[in-house]
Amino acid sequence: MTAYLITSVSVVGAAPTDLLIRDGVIAAVGPDLTAPDATVVDGTGLVALPGLVDLHTHLREPGREDAETVESGSRAAALGGYTAVCAMANTSPVADTAGVVEQVWRLGREAGLVDVQPIGAVTVGLAGERLAELGAMADSAARVRIFSDDGHCVADPKLMRRALEYVKAFDGIIAQHAEEPRLTEGAQMHEGEVSTRLGLIGWPAVAEEAIIARDVLLAEHVGSRLHVCHVSTAGSVEVLRQAKARGVRVSAEVTPHHLLLTDERAESYDPVFKVNPPLRTSADIAALRAALADGVIDVIATDHAPHAVEDKECEWAYARPGMLGLETALSIALDVLGPEWDLIAERMSRTPARIAGLTGHGVDPAPGVPANLTVVDPAARRTIDPAELASRSRNTPYARMTLPGRIVATFLRGEPTVLDGKAVK
Template identity: 65%
Template structure:
């Protein structure tokens, strides 16, 4: 592998520096670097970040290859600046055995666009009745440490406690989809003024908040790690903040769409805005931004949820829930957090690379941009402004809520262990 010299990049948004990649690692970081025979990339003040890590991605394979495959999903990830993704377990068959998680892990290895770390199901078939083979999945070649029934809540407190106890033995974490099912039967959108005016079934904030409150107490009792998926309400923020003040080992994520979009968009009845958890109010959005800024919310995770055209281009009530997000995540974070002054680029690296890798115990990612470290890197032209056009997505699906919206930032290069997966904004 030849040497690559990135010249004049703002490392973590700081002063321009040069970064020399030699093989799979960073050889040197400094000013005025040179290397004979190296391929030179003129960064011209673009932002250089450690490769992004997504703790919450739906790659759909096996079973729903009409929506996404590991190959198309990782190509989308690379296009968005990601060098690693954690693949959720709600596939067909469910990733609740060592065999299925190893299949996903091997497909990721074959794709070559980013590392794929499978997430194992907490319960058999996501049915919430019996613990899945957590130990076997951890001991498999995939080395699973994150477990989730995402798409469904582990609503049985006894099952949740047992899962927390089990994963503690190997420093694993249970990632909870916080949704009390009895409070959300028939729910179609956030419960509030808009749902009342539209006559759509309301999804109350307490359905999320009650599960989070229960689970942080269970985690405290057991002395284990719990992670809250796609936190979406101001009340949830306060519960997590309280739990952290008590020293409970809880982490939480927010999606890009919950940092930007509100339930007012549902007035259009466009199913592209139908998502789980639902889009909330402007007050919730502001609370989420502030919590991400102050560290109460640890990370940004995309909850990339691809669906084929026929599952979204239909009446609201019949439409599937979910949005694609890998290719727009960094732009939305720049728009909502950086351009508003809530985060600087070093903090973005922390929330979108360092902490996700740490929560998932993923080695080789989320590392400093320094000599001797793996060359997992993302180069972003933060001055770019462009209109989102899903026709150009690498993902197999097009269900983005940002079509036609102008967003800042464009990933120009992504490097996975020194190999360019994206060059000049195009897949390599």
């Protein structure tokens, strides 16, 4: 295993120092370190962060390898500064059995670019009718701890209660896609002034807020852990704020696109801006940013959703919802938050690692700590070219946008997956 010496790098925004990586861990931190056998990485002007962790990634394998594979998605994640991602269950076949989650977990290990932690389905086939094999997935080699029907809401309150009760036995988490389906039938975008002007059926904010309100009450009653996926409205923020004040065991995430893009993007009828939940208003964005800063929203999660060309480059009404996110998430965070390195580390590494129970991830670089880290050039700016992305898909909403920050290096247990901004393998 090669040793690496990163010189004059700022660790989470602190004064410049040196980092020595040896045998998979941070061997030393301090000024003027020497290691004749180490490969030197000049960290002048760069910032070292604990490797980013994504709680919400769609890798599409098995079943839709035309859109993404575990390997291609892992490469995109590494180039985005991630060392671990949680892979959603809406594959084909659905990850609702021990066999499927173990397949995804093994594919991640074989790729060796990030730690891929499968998320299991809550219900069989994501159909919302009966519980999947939660216990078997938890006891599998993949050690699943988060379960979600993401893309589908667990709409039946009795079934949602049973799921929360079941996972409580092993301190698992139900991650809910909050959408009351009877309020969003036929919906094409956020319900508001823009949808009225465009003549498109709207997705009302209350469809999200009602499910979150119901589920925090269920989680409070059961005493179990609830995670809310891709929060998108100001009303949802207030429901979460009240629940947390009461001590409910609830966490929540927001996506980069819900922190930056509004429903006005739909005026172009470009399907790349079609996403679920939909892009909301500038008032919602302001509330989400404030909630992220004060901790009501715990995590920035990408909801990386690659789609094949035929599923996106078509009429708006027929396009699949979803956007790429792994390779641009840190840049969006820098654009939205500025160089608030401790906050970025908290929302994109420490907290998601803690929620997912990923030991060795989300830990700031220090002697003896596993060397899972990313090195960022905050002064760099880059213009997003979809053709240069590692994902097999090209549905990025940031095409031709110039964004701050560039990932210079990513290390997974001391081995570089990215060096000088390029994938190592």
